[in-house]
Amino acid sequence: MTRLFVPADSAAVAVGADKVARALGEEAVRRGLSVEIVRTGSRGLAWLEPLVEVETPGRRIGYGPVRVADVASLFDADLVRGGAHALRIGAPEAHPWLAGQTRITFARCGVVDPASLADYRAHGGFEGLARARSIGPAKTIEALTASGLRGRGGAGFPAGIKWQTVADAPGDAKYIVCNADEGDSGTFADRMILEGDPFVLVEGMAIAGLAVGACKGFVYSRSEYPHANRTFQRALDIVRADGELGDFAIELRVGAGAYVCGEETSLLESLEGKRGQVRAKPPLPAHRGLFGQPTVVNNVLTLATTPWILTHGGETYAALGTGRSRGTQPIQLAGNVKRPGLYEAPFGLTLGRIVMEIGGGTASGRPVRAVQCGGPLGAYFPPALFDTVYDYEAFAARDGLIGHGGVVVFDDTVDMAVQARFAFEFCAVESCGKCTPCRIGSVRGAETIQKVIDGVDVAANLELVEDLCHTLKFGSLCALGGFTPFPVMSAITHFPEDFQPELRPLGMSALPSVTAKV
Amino acid sequence: METFEPWALARAEEIIAPHLSREGALLPILRALQETFGCVPREAVPLVAKALNLSRAEVHGVVTFYHDFHEAPCGRRVVKLCRAESCQAMGGEAAGRFLLAALGLPHADPWGGTTPDGAVTVEAVYCLGLCAVSPAALIDGEPMGRVDGMALAEAVGA
Numbered sequence: 223m224t225r226l227f228v229p230a231d232s233a234a235v236a237v238g239a240d241k242v243a244r245a246l247g248e249e250a251v252r253r254g255l256s257v258e259i260v261r262t263g264s265r266g267l268a269w270l271e272p273l274v275e276v277e278t279p280g281r282r283i284g285y286g287p288v289r290v291a292d293v294a295s296l297f298d299a300d301l302v303r304g305g306a307h308a309l310r311i312g313a314p315e316a317h318p319w320l321a322g323q324t325r326i327t328f329a330r331c332g333v334v335d336p337a338s339l340a341d342y343r344a345h346g347g348f349e350g351l352a353r354a355r356s357i358g359p360a361k362t363i364e365a366l367t368a369s370g371l372r373g374r375g376g377a378g379f380p381a382g383i384k385w386q387t388v389a390d391a392p393g394d395a396k397y398i399v400c401n402a403d404e405g406d407s408g409t410f411a412d413r414m415i416l417e418g419d420p421f422v423l424v425e426g427m428a429i430a431g432l433a434v435g436a437c438k439g440f441v442y443s444r445s446e447y448p449h450a451n452r453t454f455q456r457a458l459d460i461v462r463a464d465g466e467l468g469d470f471a472i473e474l475r476v477g478a479g480a481y482v483c484g485e486e487t488s489l490l491e492s493l494e495g496k497r498g499q500v501r502a503k504p505p506l507p508a509h510r511g512l513f514g515q516p517t518v519v520n521n522v523l524t525l526a527t528t529p530w531i532l533t534h535g536g537e538t539y540a541a542l543g544t545g546r547s548r549g550t551q552p553i554q555l556a557g558n559v560k561r562p563g564l565y566e567a568p569f570g571l572t573l574g575r576i577v578m579e580i581g582g583g584t585a586s587g588r589p590v591r592a593v594q595c596g597g598p599l600g601a602y603f604p605p606a607l608f609d610t611v612y613d614y615e616a617f618a619a620r621d622g623l624i625g626h627g628g629v630v631v632f633d634d635t636v637d638m639a640v641q642a643r644f645a646f647e648f649c650a651v652e653s654c655g656k657c658t659p660c661r662i663g664s665v666r667g668a669e670t671i672q673k674v675i676d677g678v679d680v681a682a683n684l685e686l687v688e689d690l691c692h693t694l695k696f697g698s699l700c701a702l703g704g705f706t707p708f709p710v711m712s713a714i715t716h717f718p719e720d721f722q723p724e725l726r727p728l729g730m731s732a733l734p735s736v737t738a739k740v
Numbered sequence: 741m742e743t744f745e746p747w748a749l750a751r752a753e754e755i756i757a758p759h760l761s762r763e764g765a766l767l768p769i770l771r772a773l774q775e776t777f778g779c780v781p782r783e784a785v786p787l788v789a790k791a792l793n794l795s796r797a798e799v800h801g802v803v804t805f806y807h808d809f810h811e812a813p814c815g816r817r818v819v820k821l822c823r824a825e826s827c828q829a830m831g832g833e834a835a836g837r838f839l840l841a842a843l844g845l846p847h848a849d850p851w852g853g854t855t856p857d858g859a860v861t862v863e864a865v866y867c868l869g870l871c872a873v874s875p876a877a878l879i880d881g882e883p884m885g886r887v888d889g890m891a892l893a894e895a896v897g898a
Contacts, residue, residue: 233873236885268872407824410869445771445808446820446868448881478767478806481866495766495792497805513763556871557829563872585830594825598866630871632829641825648824648866654805 224257224302227275227282229332231264231417232449233410238289239272245293246274253297263418265332266564267319275314278304284314319561319580324542326550327527328411328566331418336453339464342421348466350529354429362433363389366528368536370548375401375484375521376596376625376701378547378614381528384518387508388434391516396436398427399493399512399519402443403477403484406597408556408628411564412522416443416450419526420457424472426525429532430518431470439472440512441522442489445479481652485700486519488654499654500700521626523552544570547613557594557630558584574608577631588633592641592717596625598648599705601712602632602641621712623705638717639726643671645709649702659694660703666690667710677723684714684721744778744813751776752784756791766792766802770809778813815854815861817896820878823851824866831888832875836862838889842898860896 228234228243243259250257267273270286274296283304285296292309299307311317314332325331334341342348354362367382388396400423404412415423427439443451455474461467480498483489487501490512511517527549531539540548547569553576555562560582577583577593584590592602601622603610610620617624632641646667653660667690673683691707698704719725745751755772759765769788773780780803789799803809821827821836840847843855845862852862870876873885879895892898 232883233870233885236870236873236876236883266872271873404869405867407822407867408826408871409867410871413869444869446865446878448878449883450869475764475768476771478771478808479865480806492767493764495764495802496798497801499805554871556826556874562874598825628826628871630826630829636829641828644825644828652866 224255225260225277226257226301227260227262227277228272229264229418230261230336230449230453231271231332231414232447233268234264234271234273235449237271237287241290242272242274242288242293245290249293249297255297255302257302260335261337262334263331263336264414264564265314265320266328266414267314267317267561268563269561270311273311273314276301276304281313281315284311284317285309286311319563319565322580323566324550324568325566326530326539327422327523327552328414328419328564329530330422331414334419336418336420337456337460339421339460339466342419346533347421347529348425350532351425351428351432351466353532354432359389359433359435362429362532365532365536366433369531369539370536370543370546371524371527371531371539372547372614373521374523374527374551374626376406376623381520381524384508384520385430385433387506388436388516388518391509393516395438395513395515396434397512397515397517398430398434398436398439399486399490399517400427400439400441400522400525401484401486401489401519402441402522403489404444404447404522404626405481405484406599406626406628408594408630409554409597409626410556411552411554411627413447413450414564415522415526416447416454420454421461422526422529423454423522424457424461424467426528427472428467428470429528430520430525434516434518436518437469437471439470440493441472441474442477442483442493443474444477451476480654481648482654482700482702485702488700489519490517497654499656502699523627542568544568544611544613545615547615551612551624551627553612554628555581555631556628558586558633559631560585569613571612572608573603573610573612573629574605576612576629577608581629581631584631584633586633586635588635590631591634591636592632592638592713594630594632594641594709595628596623596708597628598645599623599701599708600625600628601708602638602716603712604716606716621715622708637726638713638720639671639675642710642713642721643668643675645706645713646671649706653702657697657699657703659697660699660706663690663694663703664706667694667706671710674721675723675726680721680723687714745776747777747781747783749783749787752787753791756788760791766794766799770803774809779811780809782811814863815858817860818880819860819862819892819896820865820868821852821862821892822866822868822870822874822876823864826867826871827875830874835875835887835889835892839892839896839898842889842893843896860898
């Protein structure tokens with residue numbers, strides 16, 4: 223019996239992985255070969271998806287991107303023994319793109335069967351939880367604090383301090399809430415964990431529960447992730463039947479298409495069954511969170527990294543990284559880039575290396591013009607800032623953010639005035655409406671950028687946009703309004719020529735706007 | 741293609757009942773209703789309000805807050821096309837314009853909608869997490885990546 227591995231990750235499925243898996247099975251039967259097809263997560267080399275791997279003695283051999291039309295020729299080339307073929311990439315781990323990475327959070331993703339607890343345990347699963355149980359809550363939090371792990375959702379708050387706060391807070395019940403509402407364009411790391419290594423998230427939540435004294439956890443995911451939700455629910459059912467978690471229960475909840483619910487307080491409102499409107503802080507969720515109880519709200523990646531930290535020690539994790547950004551960051555390369563995918567590396571790479579060397583420049587072959595880092599609320603960086611070091615502080619120093627780790631590349635056909643208008647429009651569509659700067663400022667901002675595009679009082683209107691951004695930045699309740707100025711102002715600052723109508727190519731302003739839909 | 745049941749009060753009550761003991765039951769209930777009926781009809785609002793001891797205004801407020809919930813069912817095929825930055829960078833807007841033109845739907849003011857014969861609904865979404873295979877869409881819940889206008893139109897028979 224030869225084992226073939228085909229990703230069931232939705233990005234792989236989106237480019238035909240299900241059809242390829244079916245064709246491989248049928249072709250094997252036709253040839254009288256005994257194969258087992260294991261559906262894994264994705265290794266994150268998206269341009270090679272669907273990436274098919276075959277188990278040979280001692281190592282796996284990869285082939286990609288495989289189309290249904292390639293299946294017969296793969297078997298002709300002795301696929302089951304890892305034979306030579308134009309699509310053969312060798313052992314995936316030896317591929318430069320994977321060999322250059324430090325896989326901690328994503329160590330098992332794309333390798334294991336996400337529906338097999340036995341596979342999870344065989345790859346070190348539940349060792350972190352066992353360690354936490356043996357050292358107890360105080361030492362568990364100590365290890366997390368020592369690791370320097372910061373919230374991977376985007377805010378970068380030290381996870382150890384958050385856990386300690388919840389552990390110290392008095393409460394009848396405490397909750398662990400996993401923020402899987404991954405709404406930032408250009409990010410997909412949470413989804414890859416849900417689909418490729420769901421048990422690591424389950425384990426991380428159980429560790430958090432043990433550390434702070436919570437016995438109930440919620441995972442708040444998105445309705446835009448139907449595949450991930452099915453895979454993760456299946457994992458929850460498997461782990462419940464297994465009993466490894468003891469009294470700790472986890473429930474999956476699915477949102478209903480509101481970007482703002484990725485903000486932690488609006489997520490809590492939504493979990494309580496209300497409109498996803500932001501709460502004013504304080505009180506912090508750590509003191510009064512879900513149903514008024516002390517609550518840990520952590521991103522998928524934060525929680526999924528804690529088992530490794532418990533297993534290997536906080537200091538081992540902290541030895542990686544740079545400055546105050548310790549450990550690794552799963553960087554998500556997307557947009558117009560030759561090699562898109564997930565690249566986990568210690569903090570400290572330069573943006574230029576990420577885009578040009580790792581990403582290989584644009585997919586279109588045209589020059590890179592702008593790179594948006596940190597999702598729709600992140601700044602646009604021009605190639606002139608490619609020396610920026612990938613860490614929280616270095617990005618903040620250049621009026622940007624790394625956010626949840628998204629890096630979206632644009633070539634020289636991008637119109638930055640349209641991107642600035644889109645940032646306001648997106649904010650208008652997704653605003654929860656609670657605070658005035660975000661609710662009204664976003665609409666006025668889009669209108670004012672449109673005036674600039676149309677050449678109406680350009681200098682005065684640009685000044686107005688800047689003033690409006692100041693109000694949004696300092697007057698909004700949450701990051702949606704507060705960070706919308708990042709893409710807007712970075713576009714104006716780094717690409718001023720796109721905001722001078724006499725310099726704009728004819729016809730660009732005719733592009734439809736997004737607010738028009740609501 | 742998904743098929744939905746016609747609205748029926750008894751059926752709705754049956755769907756609501758098992759959720760009542762859950763913490764924060766409103767969203768799961770609304771999702772379950774929409775999965776069954778293809779929408780959250782106006783008649784459902786007082787029913788849900790009574791079951792959860794909420795005011796009708798509170799339930800209405802929640803239904804209208806979230807982009808996912810609608811009062812009338814969508815078309816028989818539903819295309820959720822991503823219009824966020826990563827897909828923009830890969831020509832997603834042009835793909836959308838092609839699809840909408842093929843279906844005779846507007847691409848601005850409003851963008852998308854349902855064809856008059858109820859065959860296809862095209863909705864904008866902001867990120868499907870398929871950014872590494874942009875431009876991307878969900879067609880009846882199935883992911884499609886590296887799409888262009890022609891591929892989208894073919895997928896829905898336009």
